Amino acid sequence: MSRVALVTGAGSGIGYATSLKMAYKGYTVILGDIREDIKEKAREIESKTSSRVIGLQVDVSDWNSCKEFYENAIKILGIDHVDILVNNAGIIRDALFVKMTPEQWDQVIKVHLYGAFNCTKQVVEGMIKYNWGRIINMSSASWLGNNGQANYAAAKAGIIGFTKTLARELGKYNIMVNAIVPGFIDTPMIASVPEKVRKIIIDRIPLKRVGSPEDVANVITFLCSEEASYINGAIIEVTGGLVL
Numbered sequence: 001m002s003r004v005a006l007v008t009g010a011g012s013g014i015g016y017a018t019s020l021k022m023a024y025k026g027y028t029v030i031l032g033d034i035r036e037d038i039k040e041k042a043r044e045i046e047s048k049t050s051s052r053v054i055g056l057q058v059d060v061s062d063w064n065s066c067k068e069f070y071e072n073a074i075k076i077l078g079i080d081h082v083d084i085l086v087n088n089a090g091i092i093r094d095a096l097f098v099k100m101t102p103e104q105w106d107q108v109i110k111v112h113l114y115g116a117f118n119c120t121k122q123v124v125e126g127m128i129k130y131n132w133g134r135i136i137n138m139s140s141a142s143w144l145g146n147n148g149q150a151n152y153a154a155a156k157a158g159i160i161g162f163t164k165t166l167a168r169e170l171g172k173y174n175i176m177v178n179a180i181v182p183g184f185i186d187t188p189m190i191a192s193v194p195e196k197v198r199k200i201i202i203d204r205i206p207l208k209r210v211g212s213p214e215d216v217a218n219v220i221t222f223l224c225s226e227e228a229s230y231i232n233g234a235i236i237e238v239t240g241g242l243v244l
């Protein structure tokens with residue numbers, strides 16, 4: 001059987017583009033998302049490719065939801081582990097710190113940091129058992145700090161520490177753990193950015209354009225491949241040079 005990849009936040013943006021690309025490449029793909037239409041998204045990808053693709057609802061911030069999701073997914077596919085995990089699910093709840101509510105702080109930390117913990121815990125033993133694995137964690141250029149994103153920056157900086165620690169601990173099992181730092185990528189996540197601000201950001205990007213979800217999916221797919229067998233603990237920027 002082909003290698004199996006589990007992608008969270010797979011119903012939209014970067015997660016969807018990654019799932020599609022991986023399915024085209026012949027991976028079996030498990031799509032997880034809190035969206036109700038995730039099964040349809042999976043069917044859509046399956047019909048475009050010749051790979052097996054399933055979609056199941058999950059709330060990555062919730063331990064029990066992740067456990068149930070993983071158990072159901074491997075049962076449906078008749079397998080006992082997955083080879084690849086892309087911790088991609090994400091939200092923003094931007095506000096200047098003086099106005100940020102405890103709920104906005106909590107939601108963002110939970111989806112990104114608890115989400116990465118909850119999902120990685122499901123898959124890691126199986127990867128160790130088979131002495132092969134790829135874990136990709138989505139950080140953000142905002143990890144360096146960004147006005148209105150104290151919650152998001154803290155979560156995305158946490159993802160860097162999480163990645164580097166797992167890379168140290170799991171390398172001996174042939175599990176590569178890497179983080180992606182996307183810049184300004186054209187997905188629903190940035191749809192609410194006002195046109196004026198969008199222009200200012202684009203002007204700071206040497207390539208003078210926003211990134212596409214496919215720009216990021218291409219890098220994720222490479223890092224998940226057999227070829228990426230000596231990249232571990234790396235922070236890969238996909239920003240068009242926004243952060244230099």
Ligand SMILES: NC(=O)c1ccc[n+]([C@@H]2O[C@H](COP(=O)([O-])OP(=O)(O)OC[C@H]3O[C@@H](n4cnc5c(N)ncnc54)[C@H](O)[C@@H]3O)[C@@H](O)[C@H]2O)c1
Binds near residue numbers: 181183
């Ligand atoms: N778009 C950008 O410019 C950008 C930049 C840097 C980092 N990122 C990161 O890339 C990742 C993907 O973002 P995107 O731009 O594709 O956004 P997106 O909004 O298009 O997709 C995010 C997906 O995550 C899902 N999700 C949200 N909360 C969830 C939960 N609790 N459980 C399961 N699924 C959940 C959403 O339903 C959605 O389908 C995120 O981690 C984001 O922080 C994006």
